[in-house]
Amino acid sequence: xxxxxxTIQALAERLEDCELQARDTLKVTLDHPDMDWDDAYAVQDAxxxxxxxxxxxxVGLKAGLTSFAKMRQMGIETPIFGFLTDTFVVPDxxxxxxxxxxxxxxxxxIVFVTKxxxxxxxxxxxxxxxxxxxxxxxxxVIDSRYRDFKFDLKSxxxxxxxxxxxxxxxxxxxxRDLDLRAxxxxxxxxxxxxxxxxxxxxxxxxANAVAxxxxxxxxxxxxxxxxxxxxxxxxxxxxxxxxGDHVMLHMQGMGCTSLTFV
Ligand code: OOG
Ligand code: MG
Numbered sequence: 306x307x308x309x310x311x312t313i314q315a316l317a318e319r320l321e322d323c324e325l326q327a328r329d330t331l332k333v334t335l336d337h338p339d340m341d342w343d344d345a346y347a348v349q350d351a352x353x354x355x356x357x358x359x360x361x362x363x364v365g366l367k368a369g370l371t372s373f374a375k376m377r378q379m380g381i382e383t384p385i386f387g388f389l390t391d392t393f394v395v396p397d398x399x400x401x402x403x404x405x406x407x408x409x410x411x412x413x414x415i416v417f418v419t420k421x422x423x424x425x426x427x428x429x430x431x432x433x434x435x436x437x438x439x440x441x442x443x444x445x446v447i448d449s450r451y452r453d454f455k456f457d458l459k460s461x462x463x464x465x466x467x468x469x470x471x472x473x474x475x476x477x478x479x480x481r482d483l484d485l486r487a488x489x490x491x492x493x494x495x496x497x498x499x500x501x502x503x504x505x506x507x508x509x510x511x512a513n514a515v516a517x518x519x520x521x522x523x524x525x526x527x528x529x530x531x532x533x534x535x536x537x538x539x540x541x542x543x544x545x546x547x548x549g550d551h552v553m554l555h556m557q558g559m560g561c562t563s564l565t566f567v
Contacts (some may be wrong), residue, residue, distance in 0.1 A: 388468070398564070420437065441473055446546075490555065493552070
């Protein structure tokens with residue numbers, strides 16, 4: 306760690322205020338070029354504690370930058386991880402208020418729900434599949450608090466990995482009955498196809514993203530509890546949305562989920 310507690314708290318307040326007031330800011334690494342990974346996750350943890358002090362509760366976890374396309378674009382080899390609270394939830398087919406967000410984008414994700422705890426180190430795809438209750442389709446709405454969505458990895462980790470809203474729906478399926486690598490996804494905006502891909506775009510197999518999350522938490526003395534919803538990461542590039550847009554995700558064998566920006 307290179308930052309003191311007061312600085313971590315101040316950065317958490319700045320980033321969360323931007324989130325709550327739909328304002329952008331500059332990357333936190335501009336002021337703190339020496340911040341390390343522990344600092345970045347400490348800011349994220351401080352944002353979580355602020356939300357919890359107002360009564361929010363964690364409803365899930367997420368992995369980000371897990372698609373080969375996004376990793377190549379960022380020049381990185383490790384995904385990043387964040388948390389999801391109840392205040393981020395949009396009901397299936399529901400409305401998301403665009404004015405509450407800065408410059409939202411949507412991405413199609415395979416969502417895992419666990420039935421047994423997962424702990425690293427050494428967590429594998431097989432461990433994840435054995436501990437998964439079901440998988441289902443999800444649309445994540447990301448909304449970086451950084452101007453023009455421009456950030457580096459430590460800045461985006463501090464900003465809870467651009468998390469803002471998400472919707473899940475469709476048909477929950479046992480992952481043993483599916484080949485998640487070959488699972489096709491088609492995302493439409495206002496009836497037009499805007500993104501398509503297959504599960505293997507996420508680290509070769511989306512369960513790998515969940516295993517890496519368990520290994521990341523294991524290194525910090527934590528684990529993924531049973532009953533946790535995990536967004537495994539955008540399969541395609543994220544797509545910008547405007548007020549009035551309707552977004553529908555079709556996931557092979559798992560039906561659809563959708564939301565409308567108002
Ligand atoms: C970071 C969050 C990425 C994903 O699924 O890759 C993410 C960003 O691109 O703003 O959630
Ligand atoms: Mg995502």
